Amino acid sequence: MRLLKIIPDNTNIGFVRVRHIAFAITALLTIAALALLVTRGLNLGVDFVGGVSIEEKFASPPPLDQVRSTVNGLGFGETTLQQLGDKNIVSIRLPLPESTAPDATDKMVEQVKTALAAKFPGATFSNYSTVSGKVSDELIRNGVLAVFLAIVGIAIFSWFRYEWQFGVSTAVAILHDVLMTLGFFALFRELFTFDLNIVAAVLTIIGYSINDKMVIDDRIRENMRKYRKMGMRELIDLSVNETLPRTVMTSLTIMLALAALLIWGGHVLRGFTAAMMLGIVVGTYSSIYVSSSLLITLGLKPGVREDKAETSNAERVRAKELP
Structure with missing residues (x-):
C-alpha cells in the first residue's frame, strides 16, 4: 500500500x-x-470581571434592544448582551446583586427568566454562572x-x-x-x-x-x-x-x-x-x-558548541598524558 x-x-x-x-x-x-x-x-467574561452571566435561548434571533430594555426594566444595573455562535442564544451579563442574602442571585435569575418568558414566548433558560469581584x-x-x-x-x-x-x-x-x-x-x-x-x-x-x-x-x-x-x-x-x-x-x-x-x-x-x-x-x-x-x-x-566541547576534551586528554 x-x-x-x-x-x-x-x-x-x-x-x-x-x-x-x-x-x-x-x-x-x-x-x-x-x-x-x-x-x-x-x-472579558464573568470569569474576569465578576458578576452574573445568564444564557437564554429564544425561539428565533431576538432584537437585542428589546431584550436589553426588558432586563434593564428590572433595575439590576447595566446589562451587557452578546449573541453567541447560535444567534438564538443570548448571553446576559449583570452586576452582582447588592443584597448579601444567600438566595439573592437565584431570585435575580428567576426574575430575569420570568420577564423574558413573558416578553418573548418560547424563551427558555439555559444556565447561569456567577463570580465575585475578588475571585x-x-x-x-x-x-x-x-x-x-x-x-x-x-x-x-x-x-x-x-x-x-x-x-x-x-x-x-x-x-x-x-x-x-x-x-x-x-x-x-x-x-x-x-x-x-x-x-x-x-x-x-x-x-x-x-x-x-x-x-x-x-x-x-x-x-x-x-x-x-x-x-x-x-x-x-x-x-x-x-x-x-x-x-x-x-x-x-x-x-x-x-x-x-x-x-x-x-x-x-x-x-x-x-x-x-x-x-x-x-x-x-x-x-x-x-x-x-x-x-x-x-x-x-x-x-560552535561542539567545537568548544571537543577543545575541552582534548585539553583534558593532554593533561592526563603529561608526567
Whole structure:
C-alpha cells in the first residue's frame, strides 16, 4: 500500500530567502494586534470581571434592544448582551446583586427568566454562572502569570538546551503567537467572550508551538554538527525542509479534529476551538518563517558548541598524558 505523502521527499523550499518579508509581515501583524488590544480591548467574561452571566435561548434571533430594555426594566444595573455562535442564544451579563442574602442571585435569575418568558414566548433558560469581584481579580492575575511564566520558562529551557539564540528566537515566536490570538479576540469581541477557556487555549497554543519549534531546533542543531562547513542559510533551509512533512501532517490532523469540534462541539467550546485553530496556523507560520530564520539575524554559527566541547576534551586528554 502506497503511503500518503503531502510533502515530497525532495522538497527544497527557500524559506530563509524571504525572511525579511516574513519579519516585516510579523512586525505589522504584531503592531496591529497590539493596536486592537489597546483600542477595542477584550470582551472579558464573568470569569474576569465578576458578576452574573445568564444564557437564554429564544425561539428565533431576538432584537437585542428589546431584550436589553426588558432586563434593564428590572433595575439590576447595566446589562451587557452578546449573541453567541447560535444567534438564538443570548448571553446576559449583570452586576452582582447588592443584597448579601444567600438566595439573592437565584431570585435575580428567576426574575430575569420570568420577564423574558413573558416578553418573548418560547424563551427558555439555559444556565447561569456567577463570580465575585475578588475571585475575578485573582483569575486575571493568575491567567497573566501563567502565560508569562510559560513563555519565560520555555525561553530559558531553549537557552540552556541549545544556544542563547534559540532561547531568544523561541520567546519572540511564542510571544507573536500569543499576541496574534489576543488580537483576534479583540477584533471579533462581539462574537467571542474571553474567559478561562480561552486562557486554556492560549496555554495549549504555547505548548503546541514549542513542540513544533523544538523539533526544528533539534534538527538544526543536529545538522550544525553534521555539516560544519555549510552556511547557516543553507543549513536552516535544509533543516526546515527535512521537518516540513512532520510539521504539515501534524498541523492538518489537529485542524481536522478541531474542525469537528467547531461544528459539533456547541457554542460553549466555540471560542476555545477558534483560538486553537488560529494558534495552529500562526504557530506553524512562526516556526517555519520566524523562529528558525531569526537565528541568522542573531548571529548563530554552525558547530560552535561542539567545537568548544571537543577543545575541552582534548585539553583534558593532554593533561592526563603529561608526567
